[in-house]
Amino acid sequence: MSRNGSDSEFNNPDDDALGSEISQEPPDPVLLRLMAYDECLRRGGQLAAGGLAGIEGSADPEESSLYECLHLLDRAWPRHTVAEVDEFPAQIGRFRPERVLGMGGFGIVYLAFDTELNRQVTLKVPRLHVLASPKLRERFKREARAVAALDHPHIVPLYETGEIGPICYIVSKYYPGYDLAEWLSAEQGLVSVRWAVQLVRVLADAVEYSHSKKVLHCDLKPSNVILTPDMAESAASANSDLPFIPRLTDFGLAIVLSEDAPQLTTTVQAGTPTYIAPEQTGTGFGKVGPATDVYGLGIILYEMLTGRPPFQGTGVAEVFDLVRTADPVSPRTLRASVPRDLETVCLKCLEKQPGERLQTAGQLARELERILQGRPTETRPPSAPERAWKLLKRHPTRAATIGSLVFAIALVAASITWYAMSLAEARRAFAEKQKEVEVEREKGELRQTLIVLAGIRERSQSRPRGWSHQNLDELRKAARFASDPAVARSLRTEAVRALSAIELQLVKTALTDLDTYGLQYSPDGRFLAAGNNLTDNDHDDSFVRLIDTGTWREVRRLKLPVPYGPQPHDRPEGVRSLLFSPDWNSLVIGTRHGRVGAFNVATGACELNIQADRKAIIELGCYGKAKMLTTLGEDQRMELWHWPVTEGSGYLEFSYCESLAAADDRLFVTAEGKLHTIRHHNSLGVALDQSATIPARQQVTLLPDRRVAVTRSNMSGTDALILFDSNSNRVCRTLFDRYRNEIHDGELHSLAVSADRRWLISTAGDGLNLWNLVSGEIVATLPNSVSGRVSAAFDPNRPEFAVSRDGRVEIWRIADSGVWDSTLRQCIKVSSIDLSANGKYLAASIIPQVTRAHGEDIAIADINRDVCVFERKIWQPLCSAVALSNDGRFLSHTSHHDGGITRITQIDTHGHLPDAFLSPPVADHGKPIFAEDGSRVWYSGRSNAGRVGFISQVTVAGAVAVPEDSWHWSNDESERKLRKSGILSLAVGKRLVAASSLDETVRLFDAATGNQKGEIPLSPKIIDHLALSADERRLFCGTRKGELLVLATDDGRMLWQETAHTDAVTALCLGPGGLAFTASRDGSLAGWQLSGDEPVELFRFGQFYSNVRDLDLSHDESLLAVLVEAEQGVRLLRIDRLRDRLQELGLNW
Known part of the structure; x- marks a missing residue:
């Protein structure tokens, strides 16, 4: 029995209850009068005294009792909004109604109290039109008879039925709880798949029992399933983990089957449209029978799995049409976690034809039990032909249309074929x-x-x-x-x-009405501070404007309070210096009048306002981690202050001061034409380090490591920017303009270095220069056309910078395609490189930025993270070459020291294997080469004794390097040729070893035995670099005259030759896929594809200003490392990105 008593989900409650049964009866005058009075009550009318007697034809006592019943029902369920009726019928027999549990088009359900048996029950009373219609009255009694025959733990039991005057009623057991529809609404539709299967299995058992008693429910839906929250009884009775006991109720549409008619044909559209079976919608789908209830169980299962009924529409007609013609959406489409077997069973229950469904509810229960036990079901999904046949049967008109279309297509195809054959000659x-x-x-x-x-x-x-x-x-x-x-x-x-170009793109013009003197980004990059110069004509008296870098809107203007007393200066007090403290959350400013102020960045409150100098504060700095503020004033005085500033901690006076930069443990000051390094001691105060003083002038700034200072100097005889290493007290880099004698016309205004150490900005009255710190060249400029100070600052988080020029503050982005990258930028010099096979690591021989002693280091850089993951001092002073094994476990490096020493380092333990000495001693040799499996290292060169060429291999066994006998060759025909045969380049394959020598010959050796297999004379060509193809059939060679050659290894034929460079080939590499790169002393780089005997030139790139010393290509050909002699660090060409960008342009290679 439904808690809401509803038999329909649509607006007209009578449609599904009466259906076509009412439409088939002639109009009854008594029924018409009762319906008129019911409409009066619906509009809020009242029964006046004697009103019944005044109604025409109402003298019949039985009809009068019907009016009284109708009035009684209206008091229990008021439908008008004029007044709220809280009363219930006082008594129906021995039952006292307490509250309405639900109501619908067929009846009203009360929670009532049985005054004789002293218990709560559910009392169902029919509506007026049910009492007035003999057929519907009989249907109400039929429900009572049907339920009375059923005794099942999951069917609501009937207590009794009876009549009191014209009112008939049904009394059933009352179960506190809620119906399944309410529970699904509370769960927002989707419930546990296991719970759904368990609940429908229980309902299927109950329906199977009902069918065994010849009773068809015919109105299965969630609102007709009562859920009683009794965990213990649920577990015991249903053998499940459901948190409630489900029970079937509301057998108002039930059909009792006879022995002679197990199935009935119906033309009555009875039931809730959303949950109705196709055979209940009319003719054409067979008879109502047990399969009808199987369909209802399938709908309940579908809604619990997907959160929605299979068919939904805006009206009864649309829903009926969907029920008859449409297929439900697959449950797995709406909920991927539904098992495939469960989906098959559910859709089998929803077949249109009753004969194609599961035939009994018991069969459905057994299939669901198999799913719960994890066993395969007996139900199988329909095959593709079956689905097609069903679709055609369901849509015969469409089937005829498709057949006609197929015939028409065949006819058109034949016509086209004939037409094509007739036009073939014309087409040619x-x-x-x-x-x-x-x-x-x-x-x-x-x-x-x-x-x-x-x-x-x-x-x-x-x-x-x-x-x-x-x-x-x-x-x-x-x-x-x-x-x-x-x-x-x-x-x-x-x-x-x-x-490969670096260009500047204007992002935003942040300020246009400010004479800016100094720019600073906050350490987190959220704010940009612009100092106000405060000229005589300036109407803005603020000192600093604070700009939000997320929106580029001005968020605050900061101003120091006016000091008390007479002012010693007659000019406006503008800002001369700005500083964001890294840890103090403050913005510190120095003014033209010598005042130092500090503002809280978050609130804008002034935290400090002192007179620190007699004249302008030209520079500020944060010294060390002890919270010390450094000021540099126009009175030629550099002073340190404890924070918060109460008194000075020490000072130095100079004859002429220009700029200041503060590190953690030292200060850098440009004064008196020099760069001074200053240290502070708590006991001694400020001390000048005389050993760290070099000629310099104007601005000074620090690299991110805060150990290297950048300033302007002409100590080399040329106006340049120098990088001064304060650890070694020497200049480690010099940057100069290749096209001009001076880096700027006039005095430097500011210097700034990007956080990634790739870019340096210098500004002066003539504008801005953007320097690439890897190549040391100026890559972009911004001119300045008006007088005033040009300041710049880098964004700490993005490749952007702010610059004040031409009376504006602009934000510029450094536009980089990402094709070129760099690593090991912290090194002063890189002399040899080798990429790992996967292109992730780069081994190099370096002179680091912070030197510990003279000589070089061996380093390995993680390219993706741009960090050095391995670095150690090599024991010989100079390293000539390095090599990294394919598995990244071993690093080999060679040196000319002591006649040629090699060493192999095991990376994971940072330990050295036993030393491997080359014999005879080496005067010069090439790069070591690891075998593909990492078991051997090959060396080549020429000896000091007679310059005899040799090849040596070291077998790496575990943690031991075992030197093997060197290979030597001698030419019995000429001692002169023997003394000229020093090896220049070596290429190692699995089967062959190729070596080029000074005697203009390439020799081929067996890699296993060391026996010479042949010679390729190339006079007068001297091969400085060569590489073997992956199949070892070709040699790719570069000469001292810029020529490139391809040689056949089997017979020594020259397959291809081209003068590709204007100067000697200085580096060459060849990947396993045939991608090759060559570089020359003229600074050019060329790409080649060696897919056949003749390489195809991909591009030629003349980017570099100096000699390219080395090239190395990763095995997957996605990364090229380029070592340029005059550059700092190593350039990286991202070949995969270059391919993608060229493909976007339509220039594939």
Whole structure:
């Protein structure tokens, strides 16, 4: 029995209750009068005294009693909104109604008290139209008879039924709780799959029992399932973990089957439309029978699994149409966690034809029990032909349409074939003519592409602002017509040049009305502070403007309070210096009048306001971790203050001061034409380190490591920026403008270094220079056209910087395509490199930025994290070459010291294997090469004794390096040739070892035995670099005259030759996939694809200003390491990114 008593989900409660049964009866005058009075009560009318007697035809006592019953029901369930009726019928027989449990179009359900048996019961009373209709009255009694025959723990039991006057009633046991629909609504639709299976299995058992008693429910839905929250009884009775006991109720639409008619044909549309079976909607779907209830159980299971009924619509007609014609959405589509077997069982219950469903509720219960036990079910999903046949049977009109369409397609196909054959000759003639037109078109496109290419090259030479982006746009258009290989190569070359360019992009103009003197980013990058110069004509008297870098809006203006007493200065008090304290959360300013102020960044409150100097404070600094503030004033006095500032901690006076930079344990001051290093001692005060003083002038700043100072100097005879290592007290880098004698016209205004140590900015009255700290070159400039101070500061989190120029504060982004990267930027010098096989690590011989002694270090850098993961001092003073094994376990390095010493280092233990000495002693040798499996290391060179060439291999066994006999060769024909045969380059494969020598010969050896297999004379060519292809059939060689050669290893034939560079080839590498790179002393880099006997040139790139000393390519050919002699650090070409960017431009290689 439903708690809400509802038999429908739609607005008209009578549609599903009465259906077509009422429409088939003639109009009854008594029923019409009763319905008129019911409508009066619905509108809020009252029964006046004697009102019944005044109704025409109401003299019949039985009809009068019906009016009284109708009035009694309206008091229990008021439908109008004029007044609230809280009363219930005082008594129905011995039952006293307490409250309404639910109501619907068929009846009203009360919670009542049995005054005789002293217990609570549910009391169901029919509605007026039920009492007035003999058929519906009989249906109400049929429900009572049907339920009376059922005795099952999961069916609500019937206590009694009876009549009191015209009112008939049904009394059932009362179960406190809620119905399944309410529970699903509270659970928001989706419940545990296991609970859903257990609950429907219990209901299927109850329905199977009902069918055994010849009773069909015919109205199964969530609202007709009562849930009693009794955990103990649930576990005992249902053998499940459900938190309640489900029970079936409301058998108002039940059908009692006879022995002679186990199934009934029905044309009555009875039941709730959303939960109705197809056979209940009308003819065409068979008879109502046990499969009808199986369909209802399937709907309940579907809704519990998916959170929604299978068919939903806006009206009864639409829902009926969906029930008849549409297939439900697969439960796994709505909820992926539903098991596939459970989905099959659920959809089997929802078949349109009753004969295609599970035939009994017991069969459904057994299938669900198998699912709970993890056993396979007997139900199988329909095959594709079965699904197609069902669809055609369900839509015969569509089937006929599809058949006609197939026939039409076949007819059209035949016609097209005939037409194509008839036009074949005409097409061939047209193709020949089109080919002639295409040739002319390609010639025109080639001429146009060459014109575009000339413009691209002109912009590449002059480099106006935005040239790289303009060139890339032009290249994207020209790439569509680059059918000629030479033109395509030229376009790729220009594309690589444009992608390698560094350009500046204007992000935002933050301020336009401020004469800025100094810019500073907060340490977290959230704020940008701009100092106000406060000229005589300035209407803004604030000292600092604070800008939010997220929105680029001004959030606060900061101003120092005016000091008391007469003012000694007659000019405005503007800002001369700014400083964000790293740990103090404060912004400190120095003014033109010598005052020092501090503001809380979060609140803007002034925390400090002191007179620190007689004249302007030209520089501020945070010294050490002891919270000390450093000031540098125009009165030539540098002073340290304890924070919060109460008194000075020491000072130094100079004859002329210019700039200051503070580190953790030292200060750098440019004064009197020198860079001074100053240290502070608690007992001695400020002390000047005389040993750390070099010629310098104007501005000074620090690199992120706070050990290297950057300042301006002409100690080398050229105006330049120098990097001074305060640990070794020497200049470790010099930066100068390659095209001008001075780095700036006039005095430096500011210096700034990016957090990643890649970029340096210098500013002066003529504008801004952006320096690449890896290459040491100026990559971009911003001119300044008005007088005033040009200041700059780097964003600590993004590749952006702020600059004040031309009366504005602008934010610029350093635009970088990401094709080029760098690592080991902290090194003064890198002399040899070797990439690991996976391209993750780079081994190098370096002179570090912070030197511990003379000589070099061996280092391994993690390229992705840009950190040095291994570094140690080598025991010999100079290292000539390094090599890293493919597995990354061993590092080999060689030295000329003591006649040629090699050493192998085990990386994981940082320990050395026993020393391996080359014999005979070496005067010069090439790079060591690890075998592919890491078991051997190969060395080559020429000896001091007669310059005899040799090849040596060291077998790495466990933690021991075992030297093997060196291979020597002698030429019996000529002692002279023997003394000229020092090895220049070595290439090692699995089967072959190739070596080039000074006698203009390439020799081939068996890698296993060391026996010489042949010689390739190349006079007068001297091969400085060579590499073996992956199949060891070809040698790729570079000569001292810039030539590139491809040699066959089997017969020594020269397969290809080209003068690719204007100077000697200084580096060469070849990947397993045939991708090769060559570099020259002229600073050019070329890419090649060695897929056959003749390499295909991919691009040629003349980016570098100095000799490229070394190249190394990762085994997956995604990364190229480039070592340039005059640069600091190692450049990295991200080949995979370059390929992607070229592919976007349509310039694939």
